[in-house]
Amino acid sequence: MLIHAIAHIEFNAINLALDAVWRFGGMPRAYYLDWMLVAAEEAQHFRLLRDHLRSQGHDYGDFPAHQGLWTMCEKTSHDILARMALVPRTLEARGLDATPQIQAKLRQVGTPDALAAVAILDTILRDEVGHVAIGNHWYRWLCERAGHDPETHYGTLVAQYEAPRLKPPFNETARRKAGFTDNELRWLQQL
Numbered sequence: 001m002l003i004h005a006i007a008h009i010e011f012n013a014i015n016l017a018l019d020a021v022w023r024f025g026g027m028p029r030a031y032y033l034d035w036m037l038v039a040a041e042e043a044q045h046f047r048l049l050r051d052h053l054r055s056q057g058h059d060y061g062d063f064p065a066h067q068g069l070w071t072m073c074e075k076t077s078h079d080i081l082a083r084m085a086l087v088p089r090t091l092e093a094r095g096l097d098a099t100p101q102i103q104a105k106l107r108q109v110g111t112p113d114a115l116a117a118v119a120i121l122d123t124i125l126r127d128e129v130g131h132v133a134i135g136n137h138w139y140r141w142l143c144e145r146a147g148h149d150p151e152t153h154y155g156t157l158v159a160q161y162e163a164p165r166l167k168p169p170f171n172e173t174a175r176r177k178a179g180f181t182d183n184e185l186r187w188l189q190q191l
């Protein structure tokens, strides 16, 4: 069920990346190339997890799934700045925090299946740092264009769209690699 839940997140993430491409016009070419790359990587993540489910006699669709990611996609469908703020650099970034904890639990289980899942999550975590970095890049670019301070405007968007609360422990190493600043990490710790 855990692997199924993550597979569902990856499936939504394919659609989210493609939604970022087709829904929002007038962005630089690099924006569209970045999100097409993300969509391709999300499809690889989904495939890895689905194959793993199948190796255990299950498949995608066997269990109920959680719609949080898609709800935020719908809420931000009229606002690219909110989308960049709240999907990649909030919900995907939460994956950076959660993945090492999930891997630790799987290592405790220690079966060959669980250890195979740990290896899949290593690949996913490495790629997700890149996705959050892309989100950070375009969030800052859009803030600059609109004349917003990225750090203070983020708090405004979190409140306005009722984004889920982020809880520690935060994966500071991965978040730094993905481009979060010291101020942003401090702000998270104060929540």
Ligand SMILES: [Fe+2]
Binding pocket: 010, 013, 041, 042, 045, 124, 128
């Ligand atoms: Fe992913």
Ligand SMILES: [Fe+2]
Binding pocket: 013, 038, 042, 092, 127, 128, 131
């Ligand atoms: Fe991602």
